[in-house]
Amino acid sequence: MPIEWDPAARQWHLRNERMSVILAVLENGELGQLYLGSALTPGVDYRHLARGPFHGWENRVGAPIRLELPTPDTGDYRQPALAVDLPDGSQAMRLRVRDHRILRGKPALAGGMPATYVEDDVEADTLEVDLVDERTSLVATVRLTLFRDHPALARSITVRNDGDAPVTLRTLMSASLDMPGADWERITLHGSWVRERHVTRAPLTPGRYATESLRGSSSLVASPFMALVRPSTTEAAGEAIGVSLVWSGDFLADVEVDQYATTRLRMGLHPDSFAWHLAPGDSFTSPEAVVVHATDGLGAMSEAFHRLYRSRLARGEWRDRVRPILINNWEATYFDFDEDRIVDIARVAAELGIELFCLDDGWFGRRDSDDRSLGDWVVDRRKLPNGLETLARRIRDLGMTFGIWIEPEMVSADSDLFRAHPDWAIGVPGLPRTESRQQLVLDLGRTEVVDHLAGALSAILSSAPIDYVKWDMNRTMTESWSGVLPAERQGEMRTRNILGVYELYRRLTERFPHILFESCASGGGRFDAGMLAFAPQAWTSDDTDAVERLRIQWGTSMVFPVSSMGAHVAAVPNHQTGRITPLATRAAVAAFGAFGYELDLTALSTEERAQVTDQVAWVKAHRETLQRGRFLRLIDPFAGNGNDTAWMCVSDDAHHAVVGWYRVLSRPVPGPSAVRLRGLDPARRYQVRVWPETDDTLVRRNSLVRGGDELMTVGLFLDDEPREAGVRGDFQARLFELEAV
Ligand code: DGJ
Numbered sequence: 001m002p003i004e005w006d007p008a009a010r011q012w013h014l015r016n017e018r019m020s021v022i023l024a025v026l027e028n029g030e031l032g033q034l035y036l037g038s039a040l041t042p043g044v045d046y047r048h049l050a051r052g053p054f055h056g057w058e059n060r061v062g063a064p065i066r067l068e069l070p071t072p073d074t075g076d077y078r079q080p081a082l083a084v085d086l087p088d089g090s091q092a093m094r095l096r097v098r099d100h101r102i103l104r105g106k107p108a109l110a111g112g113m114p115a116t117y118v119e120d121d122v123e124a125d126t127l128e129v130d131l132v133d134e135r136t137s138l139v140a141t142v143r144l145t146l147f148r149d150h151p152a153l154a155r156s157i158t159v160r161n162d163g164d165a166p167v168t169l170r171t172l173m174s175a176s177l178d179m180p181g182a183d184w185e186r187i188t189l190h191g192s193w194v195r196e197r198h199v200t201r202a203p204l205t206p207g208r209y210a211t212e213s214l215r216g217s218s219s220l221v222a223s224p225f226m227a228l229v230r231p232s233t234t235e236a237a238g239e240a241i242g243v244s245l246v247w248s249g250d251f252l253a254d255v256e257v258d259q260y261a262t263t264r265l266r267m268g269l270h271p272d273s274f275a276w277h278l279a280p281g282d283s284f285t286s287p288e289a290v291v292v293h294a295t296d297g298l299g300a301m302s303e304a305f306h307r308l309y310r311s312r313l314a315r316g317e318w319r320d321r322v323r324p325i326l327i328n329n330w331e332a333t334y335f336d337f338d339e340d341r342i343v344d345i346a347r348v349a350a351e352l353g354i355e356l357f358c359l360d361d362g363w364f365g366r367r368d369s370d371d372r373s374l375g376d377w378v379v380d381r382r383k384l385p386n387g388l389e390t391l392a393r394r395i396r397d398l399g400m401t402f403g404i405w406i407e408p409e410m411v412s413a414d415s416d417l418f419r420a421h422p423d424w425a426i427g428v429p430g431l432p433r434t435e436s437r438q439q440l441v442l443d444l445g446r447t448e449v450v451d452h453l454a455g456a457l458s459a460i461l462s463s464a465p466i467d468y469v470k471w472d473m474n475r476t477m478t479e480s481w482s483g484v485l486p487a488e489r490q491g492e493m494r495t496r497n498i499l500g501v502y503e504l505y506r507r508l509t510e511r512f513p514h515i516l517f518e519s520c521a522s523g524g525g526r527f528d529a530g531m532l533a534f535a536p537q538a539w540t541s542d543d544t545d546a547v548e549r550l551r552i553q554w555g556t557s558m559v560f561p562v563s564s565m566g567a568h569v570a571a572v573p574n575h576q577t578g579r580i581t582p583l584a585t586r587a588a589v590a591a592f593g594a595f596g597y598e599l600d601l602t603a604l605s606t607e608e609r610a611q612v613t614d615q616v617a618w619v620k621a622h623r624e625t626l627q628r629g630r631f632l633r634l635i636d637p638f639a640g641n642g643n644d645t646a647w648m649c650v651s652d653d654a655h656h657a658v659v660g661w662y663r664v665l666s667r668p669v670p671g672p673s674a675v676r677l678r679g680l681d682p683a684r685r686y687q688v689r690v691w692p693e694t695d696d697t698l699v700r701r702n703s704l705v706r707g708g709d710e711l712m713t714v715g716l717f718l719d720d721e722p723r724e725a726g727v728r729g730d731f732q733a734r735l736f737e738l739e740a741v
Pocket of ligand 1: 330360361370405472474520521522523539541542
């Protein structure tokens with residue numbers, strides 16, 4: 001039984017083969033967090049783990065320091081997981097365990113929160129513990145699900161007001177982990193537009209460190225993810241605890257080290273932009289946090305996220321399918337196109353083996369630039385006189401499928417929608433609205449807005465054979481105020497907005513189950529687990545430069561699988577950096593993602609067309625391993641001078657693997673170097689092939705049959721001759737294919 005309740009010890013032990021989580025009712029009735037780590041023996045009383053430093057002089061004699069749901073103002077001076085403005089204005093509560101339930105499977109979350117799921121009740125067990133503050137009748141239910149096949153715990157909280165006066169939720173943290181000791185380093189992901197999810201690692205120090213977003217979305221700048229690792233943890237060895245939030249709006253993740261050197265990690269809705277009014281009888285359910293524990297390195301932590309998120313967070317017809325190779329016209333044409341121009345690009349794409357055409361921004365309203373027409377989801381007949389249907393059919397006749405770009409959550413001031421419903425745009429009456437990209441955010445907390453968008457977009461999506469949608473979102477939120485909420489509920493506005501986005505996604509994905517949705521937010525500005533619950537892939541970054549992409553894709557892979565990362569080959573000089581990289585290098589980077597092209601294919605030379613034909617064929621031949629195999633990071637672009645990067649994908653049966661190796665600048669007199677592989681079968685022998693098959697020492701030295709053991713201990717040869725670089729020139733890459741013989 002994976003969840004063991006020991007009535008004598010008053011202890012719960014959630015356990016699978018790799019992970020244990022232990023909770024207990026403490027002497028004073030509070031819910032204590034005893035342990036989270038690798039699997040411990042069942043049937044054992046672990047209450048002794050509750051001992052430790054005490055806040056004795058703070059009048060909490062006997063209250064241990066590790067709490068499941070800490071609240072403020074009762075002696076634990078660290079940051080709380082739950083803070084409520086109670087009817088008399090105080091915040092002090094005594095939350096005591098009243099009840100618990102052990103459930104087979106995993107219940108869906110209330111209130112429209114996306115979450116991980118099971119397909120069969122045997123895949124997980126769930127513990128729900130009700131805590132009650134007797135004085136105010138506030139009930140908090142902590143919900144913990146441990147998966148059978150993943151070292152992963154899902155946690156959410158529901159707070160219900162059983163009292164007879166309203167209260168306001170101020171802080172509600174989906175994750176709150178109390179760890180003994182502070183011998184950890186934190187890993188977080190940061191960036192900006194065209195530089196998303198760069199990895200930062202630093203030791204914990206006394207005090208508090210936060211990573212957060214108050215931009216209305218999870219953002220380009222920070223990510224709702226944090227890992228704690230031991231100082232000695234590497235990709236392949238050592239302890240790692242990763243926490244990821246299934247939420248796409250404002251968030252706070254922080255880690256606090258107190259005077260006893262204990263560590264508290266929290267993650268959840270950002271308390272600065274969240275306040276939820278709970279009338280008597282009302283309840284609110286937090287987003288879900290997913291906690292992964294790994295003993296064998298950061299790579300194992302990421303792999304657990306990849307497997308869980310790919311199979312039990314993503315959903316729908318596309319979840320388990322390899323992704324079509326796509327051509328997107330954005331960087332080829334921007335807003336300047338017409339039907340024939342699009343068909344010209346599509347014709348070349350079809351000849352090269354590309355499978356799907358995405359018509360990006362500019363096909364609707366009078367959208368000749370980004371300062372108008374968002375909200376007017378009707379075809380621009382000046383550009384597409386025969387409508388989407390004819391265009392889609394012409395592309396289908398070429399043997400490809402067709403999809404479109406939309407940005408449903410926004411409205412341009414210059415649009416028919418805004419002229420008809422100015423009050424649908426978010427803004428504070430009497431205050432100018434801050435504009436960003438000349439657009440405003442629609443209030444998706446209003447049902448009529450969601451209804452309108454669902455109607456308008458359903459009409460478009462059923463007007464033509466559309467198999468793919470790129471759902472963009474291009475601005476942050478400001479002047480947050482909703483015309484349909486009373487003053488005491490304005491603190492709910494940003495949360496309701498994201499719930500409205502989810503509701504719109506839910507309606508469209510249910511109505512059009514065959515459509516592959518790709519989320520996007522000025523690139524990877526909303527690449528989060530909440531979006532992945534609706535769209536199985538996301539546009540990773542507007543930065544299509546192959547060199548920049550190495551770090552972006554490496555950082556994104558901390559949590560997200562290869563199949564979820566939209567990655568395209570673009571033109572050179574690159575539109576974001578001006579860098580000129582070889583076509584082969586651009587493809588070798590994009591191959592480790594949902595692969596596609598984003599350039600004017602009609603402008604390619606004959607030789608380049610031949611190369612693209614080759615690339616497309618190569619990705620088709622290997623995408624099962626690339627998108628559905630294990631992804632392992634090998635050489636870290638954030639380490640040292642970042643000149644080399646390597647990663648690999650290996651099939652679950654270890655029969656087949658693909659390795660990508662990338663070098664930014666060529667160095668003279670390099671000396672011998674190699675990249676050691678992981679995840680192979682040490683007892684098998686592999687035929688190694690290098691692609692592209694250029695005439696250089698790297699290809700000659702590596703095209704051999706070698707043992708899995710040797711490839712994991714010695715590795716593939718990068719430079720061999722001390723005086724001659726294996727690969728010459730800057731911005732080089734090679735793909736290695738390994739096949740068991
Ligand atoms: C931002 C996206 O990230 C781009 O790929 C492109 O779709 C533009 N928006 C279109 O406006």
